Amino acid sequence: MSASRTERLLNLLIALLNTRYGLHRSELRDKVYHDTSGNDVAFGRMFERDKNDLREMGFDVETLTDMGWSEDDPATTRYRIGKESNRLPDVQLGPEEWTVLLLASQLWERAALGTAAQSALRKLQASGRMTEVQLPAGVQPRIKPAGQAFDDIVAAMHARHPVTFTYLAGSTGKEEERTVEPWGLGSRFGQWYLMGYDRARKAARHFRLSRITSAVTTLAREQYTPPTDFSIRAELDRLPELPLRTAVVDVRKGHLLDLRRRAVQDTGEQARGAPGEGWDRLILEYRDPEVLAEELASYGPNALAVEPAELAVAVRRRLQAAAGFSDAPVPAYTFAVAARPRSARKGTSEDQLKRMLQLVPFLVHNQGLHIRDVAHHFGVTREELEADLRILICSGLPEGYPDDLLDIQWEDDHVFITQDLDLKKPVRFTVAEACALLTGLETLNGLPDLPGGGALESVTLKLLAAAGEEGLRAASIAGPQVAPADAATHATVRQAIESRSQLHLTYLSPQRDAVTERDVDPLRLYSLDNTWYFEAWCHLVDGLRNFRLDRIQDVHPNGAPAGPHVAPEGGVPAKLFTANDDDTTVTVQLTRQGRGLAEDYYAERTAELPDGGLVAEIRFGNTAWLPMFVAQHGGSARILVPVELADAARDWLAASLDNYDR
Numbered sequence: 001m002s003a004s005r006t007e008r009l010l011n012l013l014i015a016l017l018n019t020r021y022g023l024h025r026s027e028l029r030d031k032v033y034h035d036t037s038g039n040d041v042a043f044g045r046m047f048e049r050d051k052n053d054l055r056e057m058g059f060d061v062e063t064l065t066d067m068g069w070s071e072d073d074p075a076t077t078r079y080r081i082g083k084e085s086n087r088l089p090d091v092q093l094g095p096e097e098w099t100v101l102l103l104a105s106q107l108w109e110r111a112a113l114g115t116a117a118q119s120a121l122r123k124l125q126a127s128g129r130m131t132e133v134q135l136p137a138g139v140q141p142r143i144k145p146a147g148q149a150f151d152d153i154v155a156a157m158h159a160r161h162p163v164t165f166t167y168l169a170g171s172t173g174k175e176e177e178r179t180v181e182p183w184g185l186g187s188r189f190g191q192w193y194l195m196g197y198d199r200a201r202k203a204a205r206h207f208r209l210s211r212i213t214s215a216v217t218t219l220a221r222e223q224y225t226p227p228t229d230f231s232i233r234a235e236l237d238r239l240p241e242l243p244l245r246t247a248v249v250d251v252r253k254g255h256l257l258d259l260r261r262r263a264v265q266d267t268g269e270q271a272r273g274a275p276g277e278g279w280d281r282l283i284l285e286y287r288d289p290e291v292l293a294e295e296l297a298s299y300g301p302n303a304l305a306v307e308p309a310e311l312a313v314a315v316r317r318r319l320q321a322a323a324g325f326s327d328a329p330v331p332a333y334t335f336a337v338a339a340r341p342r343s344a345r346k347g348t349s350e351d352q353l354k355r356m357l358q359l360v361p362f363l364v365h366n367q368g369l370h371i372r373d374v375a376h377h378f379g380v381t382r383e384e385l386e387a388d389l390r391i392l393i394c395s396g397l398p399e400g401y402p403d404d405l406l407d408i409q410w411e412d413d414h415v416f417i418t419q420d421l422d423l424k425k426p427v428r429f430t431v432a433e434a435c436a437l438l439t440g441l442e443t444l445n446g447l448p449d450l451p452g453g454g455a456l457e458s459v460t461l462k463l464l465a466a467a468g469e470e471g472l473r474a475a476s477i478a479g480p481q482v483a484p485a486d487a488a489t490h491a492t493v494r495q496a497i498e499s500r501s502q503l504h505l506t507y508l509s510p511q512r513d514a515v516t517e518r519d520v521d522p523l524r525l526y527s528l529d530n531t532w533y534f535e536a537w538c539h540l541v542d543g544l545r546n547f548r549l550d551r552i553q554d555v556h557p558n559g560a561p562a563g564p565h566v567a568p569e570g571g572v573p574a575k576l577f578t579a580n581d582d583d584t585t586v587t588v589q590l591t592r593q594g595r596g597l598a599e600d601y602y603a604e605r606t607a608e609l610p611d612g613g614l615v616a617e618i619r620f621g622n623t624a625w626l627p628m629f630v631a632q633h634g635g636s637a638r639i640l641v642p643v644e645l646a647d648a649a650r651d652w653l654a655a656s657l658d659n660y661d662r
Contacts, residue, residue, distance in 0.1 A: 006352045008033065010395045012050055013059065013081070013353075014421050018397055022064045022078025031398030051079075053350055057357070058427040059086045087425045088123055089466045096455035097462075099133040104440030107143045107479065113154065113436040119354065120433035122378070123426035126361040141447060141482035143440075144528040146192040146209040147596045150185065152216035153194055153209075157182040157476060158431045162199070162222050166214035167207055168290070175213055180205070181224040184232030186478030187529070188239055191288065195235050197224070206239065210290055215592040215612060231475045233442075242287040248307040250279045255302045258510045258551070259284070259295075279304070289314050297322070298632035301655035316660050321635025323653040330640060331589070333607040333615040355380070356388050360406070360423040368414045389415075396421060434470040435477050437463055443479030448487060449494070480529045489549050492556070493534045496522045500562045503536070506554040507547060511625040515553065516540065521562035537565050583619035586626065587641035590614055594636025615640065627652035 011032050015023060025047065029035045035043050051061050059081050066076040093101065105121045108114035149165070156163045167178045181197040183204075191208050198205040251259060263282040275281040286292040293314035296303050300319075305312040355378060362377070363369075375385040389408055396405035407419035429437075441460045444450060464471045484490040496503050503522055508515050520536035523544075527533065531548060538545040585604075590597055592612035603616035620626065627649040630637055639646040 006356075007391050007395060009050055009053060009350075009353050010356065010391065011398070013054060013357075014396060014423070015398050016054075016059075016061065016079055016081040017422050019080050022062070022080040024075065024078055026075070027398075028079070054081075056430075057350065057354060058430055086427055088428045091124055091462050091466050093124070093459060093462070094455070095133055097459040099135065100441070100444065100450070100455045101437070101459050101463075102133060102135065103140065104437055104444055107141060107440040107443055107482075108436060113432065113439075113477075116430070116432035117436035117440060118379070119358070120429055120437050122358050122362070123429065123433070125377075126358050126365065126426045136449070140525065141443070141527040142529075143187075143443065143479050143482075144600075147594070148592055149209050149212050149216045150192065152218060153182050153185060154432070154435075154477070156216075156218040157185065158435075158473075159218075159220075160223050160225070162219045162224055163216050164219065165212045165216045168211040168213050178207070179219075180207065181226070183226045183230050184235065184476040184478070186232040186236045187480035188236045188478075189241050189287070190480070190529070191291075193236065193239065195230075195232055206235070208288075208290075210288075210294075212593075226476075232478045233475070236478060244285055244287055245308075247284045247286055247292060247305065247311050249282050249284055249296065250275045250304040250306055251282055251299075252302045253278055253280055255513055256299060256510075257513055257515065258508055259299070259303070261508070281306070286311075293318060294632055294634070297634060297656075298628040300627060300631050300652045301659055304659050312660065316657070318634030319631060319653055319656050319660075322631050322633070322638070323650070323657060325589075325591070325635045326630065326638045326646070326650050326653060328638075331609055331615075333609060335605045335607045335615075335617070352388065352391075354427075356392055357423065357427055359388060360392070360417065360420055361426045363408065363415055363417040364420055364424040367416055371410050371413050371415050374415055386410075429467045429470050431470045431473050434463075434467040435474045438467070438471060438474035439477045439479050443482055446481060446483045448483060448490065482527055482530055484527070484532045484549060485530060486549055486552075489552055489555055490525070490532060493522050493525055493549070496557060496562070497524065497534075501557045502560040502562050503555055504558040505547065505552055508551045508553060510551070511622060511628075519558055519560070520545070520547070521565055523565060537563065583621050584623050584642070585617055585619050586623065586639060586645060587615060587617055589638050589640055590616060591636045594633055597633070597637055631656065 012028065015028065015032050028047070029043055033043065033046070037043070054061055062080050062082060064078040064080065101121070101124070105117040108117050153163060162179055162181050164177065164179045166175050168175050179199045180194065181199070182194055183197065184195045186193055186195070191210060194207040194209060195204065196207075197203070246264070249259070260280075260282065262284060264285055265283070284292070289308075289311045293305070293311060296305050296311075296315045297318040305315045359374075359378065363374070366374075371382060371385065375382045378385065380388075389410060392406045393408050394405070404421075405419065406417070406421055406423075408415065408417045410416070438460065441456060441463070444456055450456060467474070493503065495501075503520050504517070505520055506515065506517050518538055518540035520538050522534050522536045525532065525534045531550065533546050533548055535544060535546050537543070588597075589609075590613050595612070595614050598606055598614060598616040598618070601616075601618045601620075603618050605617040607615040609615065623645055626639060626645055630639060630649040631653060639649050
């Protein structure tokens with residue numbers, strides 16, 4: 001990260017904000033850039049890049065010309081930024097509205113929109129003190145985006161760049177190269193869909209992200225204009241659900257209890273013939289062959305897709321891709337000396353400047369905070385915060401006097417600001433920030449026991465008004481339905497959390513392929529999309545565990561009070577996987593498509609690879625199911641270390657493919 005570039009952008013911003021008449025390029029070159037190289041072409045390119053960076057941050061850089069003169073003449077062209085054109089309007093929120101907004105901002109468990117949501121929330125907090133709110137137990141849904149493709153398409157869509165990718169067509173079963181102008185992304189029927197203009201077919205089309213079989217490439221040099229009246233929610237409402245179909249699947253005797261539970265009555269027509277010795281034949285209902293193929297592939301040699309043929313082909317394709325990746329040469333990799341925090345990425349000058357522009361108004365409205373608390377609020381270390389503050393106190397008006405510099409003190413570890421140079425109001429929302437918050441609020445609709453009554457509607461209207469044009473573009477993203485499928489089980493667990501009561505569970509564990517009974521002390525509820533979990537202290541294993549609500553066969557209070565457990569670490573949202581001291585550290589290689597798994601499983605160290613993939617160290621409590629993990633992800637993940645686990649996965653895949661060969 002270049003501190004000099006951050007300082008240059010900040011000084012350019014202050015100069016353009018504090019000029020009424022506007023500054024010529026020559027004045028900026030001399031007083032802000034201090035450029036004496038004489039190379040007009042190089043300076044012109046740098047200045048244009050800096051202007052674009054400021055515009056992407058939400059600042060409207062105005063170009064003014066003397067009457068009758070062209071903008072092409074640098075001597076008669078001036079630049080400025082209107083002091084109010086870039087400001088986020090004041091948004092006053094009550095306690096219930098803050099509660100709803102906090103829930104919405106935490107929906108995005110990972111991905112770029114998670115960072116954008118937190119940035120937007122800090123901007124709202126910067127204009128005043130956030131009311132202290134307590135999130136209610138059992139109301140923390142989260143959205144799980146569809147891997148790296150989701151992030152890449154969102155970034156391209158906000159910048160209005162076309163994208164290319166390889167797509168497995170549902171009608172033909174063939175992979176085809178597609179070039180698409182992305183108009184919107186949304187979740188429906190448990191799947192994420194891209195809606196956009198398909199250039200090859202010269203028509204609007206929808207694409208299921210689960211059928212994208214390559215990395216998404218952004219055509220950064222090209223631009224497009226989406227329809228002005230486009231709404232992804234309206235398009236999804238017109239999307240027909242796939243018809244319900246039946247599949248014939250053979251299952252090894254004594255295995256796959258969860259799959260057996262979902263089997264339907266045999267009509268006699270589709271199950272002609274008999275399974276081989278040691279197998280049972282099941283009839284399953286499904287809608288999307290790719291979704292069922294992913295599940296069946298994970299079961300490896302314990303399941304065999306018989307009919308329809310396209311399902312068997314899809315399973316075999318995944319197994320072959322996983323086997324091929326597992327046998328590929330191991331790339332050279334080096335882990336970083338210190339792991340970056342989860343979801344962290346390398347910082348840039350733009351990131352630092354965005355943070356500092358949130359920092360100044362936050363300090364104006366929160367004078368005297370301890371520097372440790374300020375650093376915690378912005379999710380940085382004290383050293384990083386002090387680096388920001390040192391740049392700020394050296395920034396100000398071109399060739400200004402001491403009073404024309406930002407004035408910040410923190411010598412006694414309490415931070416005060418006395419000169420803000422018109423940076424005391426946060427910058428307006430970016431498109432990504434508006435999308436993250438407004439999509440989150442829309443997703444909360446239908447959630448049971450949502451606090452605040454009409455708070456959801458009121459805070460949505462306030463944010464729409466504050467976001468302006470960027471808020472209207474939030475119609476390009478639509479989240480999934482997050483209401484729990486089993487409201488009764490959800491209510492039982494939530495009541496037990498609130499009353500601190502112990503529960504007795506009858507629980508089906510697909511990884512262990514067994515039904516167990518156990519007593520648990522429930523701690524908190526959360527979800528990924530509409531799949532709900534609760535975290536609890538399990539007395540059967542004497543440790544923290546996470547339980548899926550849809551795998552609970554029976555749950556009821558057993559009359560005992562819950563124990564005095566320490567609140568779970570990590571705050572909200574809860575971790576889906578809880579690390580223990582006796583876990584096995586596994587080194588996995590992930591392709592660019594599968595790199596999001598490193599965050600899903602809370603990788604402790606990662607190493608970037610030249611092809612966009614990465615190698616990750618992940619801790620697993622139970623390693624017996626890792627061959628299922630490799631098979632399920634069909635060529636996006638493989639095990640490198642321990643070697644015996646890698647060999648077990650290869651044997652699992654070979655046995656699975658042998659079933660289909662025979």
